[in-house]
Amino acid sequence: MNSPILKVSDIHKSFRSGSSMLEVLKGVSFTMQDGESLAIIGPSGSGKSTLLHLLGALDTADSGSIEIAGKDPFTLTELELARFRNRVIGFVFQDHHLLPQYSVLENVLVPTLAFPDDRDGKEARARELIERVGLTGRIDHRPAELSGGERQRVAIARALINRPQLLLCDEPTGNLDQETGRTVGDLLFELHREAKNLLIVVTHSLELAGRFPRRLAFQGDRLAEVA
Numbered sequence: 001m002n003s004p005i006l007k008v009s010d011i012h013k014s015f016r017s018g019s020s021m022l023e024v025l026k027g028v029s030f031t032m033q034d035g036e037s038l039a040i041i042g043p044s045g046s047g048k049s050t051l052l053h054l055l056g057a058l059d060t061a062d063s064g065s066i067e068i069a070g071k072d073p074f075t076l077t078e079l080e081l082a083r084f085r086n087r088v089i090g091f092v093f094q095d096h097h098l099l100p101q102y103s104v105l106e107n108v109l110v111p112t113l114a115f116p117d118d119r120d121g122k123e124a125r126a127r128e129l130i131e132r133v134g135l136t137g138r139i140d141h142r143p144a145e146l147s148g149g150e151r152q153r154v155a156i157a158r159a160l161i162n163r164p165q166l167l168l169c170d171e172p173t174g175n176l177d178q179e180t181g182r183t184v185g186d187l188l189f190e191l192h193r194e195a196k197n198l199l200i201v202v203t204h205s206l207e208l209a210g211r212f213p214r215r216l217a218f219q220g221d222r223l224a225e226v227a
Contacts, residue, residue: 003070004031004032004033004067005032005034005068005165005166006031006066006067006068006198008028008029008030008055008066009029009064009065009066010028010029010064010065011025011028011051011054011061011063011066012025012027012028012061012062013025013050013059013061013062024050025050025051025061025223026222028051028064028223029064030216030223030225032198032200035197036199036213036214037189037192037198037199037212037214038199038201038212038214038215038216039200039201039211039212039215039216040052040201040203040215040217040218041203041204041206041209041215041218042217042219046218047218047223048170048202048218051223052168052170052200055068055168056085056089056091056168057073057074057085057089061074068088068165069088069166073085082114083115086111086114086115087118087162087164088164088165089165089166089167089168090160090162090164090166090168090197091159091167091169091170092155092159092167092168092169092170092172092188093155093169093171093172094172094175096143096151096152096155098143098151098154098155098158100142100143100144101142102142103139103140103142104130104139104140104141104146104154105123105127105130105139105140107143107154107158108126108129108130108157108158108161109122111159111162122161126161127139129157129160130154130157132157132191133154133157134153135150135153135154135157138150148175148176148180149184152172152173152175152176153184153187156172156184156188156191160191163195165197166200167195167197167198167199168200169188169199169200169201169202169203170202171203171204172188172201172203173203173205174204174205178207181205181208185208188201215227
């Protein structure tokens, strides 16, 4: 078997709550191979988003380790980490976080602005992604002129612009009606199959979670694989 692209080993994470410490993650471990997808489910406050932020190198664990594509992001310098996050990890959040003053094309290109040495072909890539998510006719529109589902499709295109190996989605259908959420879910799976990247989705939607071949659930204070 090939080495895992993602390896999470015995992660612990606590937060201060008043005068005491609240341990949110207690010994979380799992691995993923290239092209795999999984859903993470559990009640509010169980640690789903905390885990996603750690996987995205947006926060650090108290103990344990995370390896992504053979690297521990927390051993990198600040600049190296910023470049690693920009190149290797894509993010889709519940709220699309589009910049209101920018067009669809400009929003999709935002992640390419951080490192000007790697912009060759990115506009063509952005246009291709915008076509793939069905928004060619909206390419010059601003977020206020788009529906909720259209904004989330722009967010997905933006997350994929740098061809990340790991795509992290935090409640990507949480603000959408059922039909639109199902359409966005279809798009996520379709683009994931084409890119052959790792896809991890945190969701409250049991319908969306049920479409994944692997599911991890917070049960009490533990994260366990469920059928």
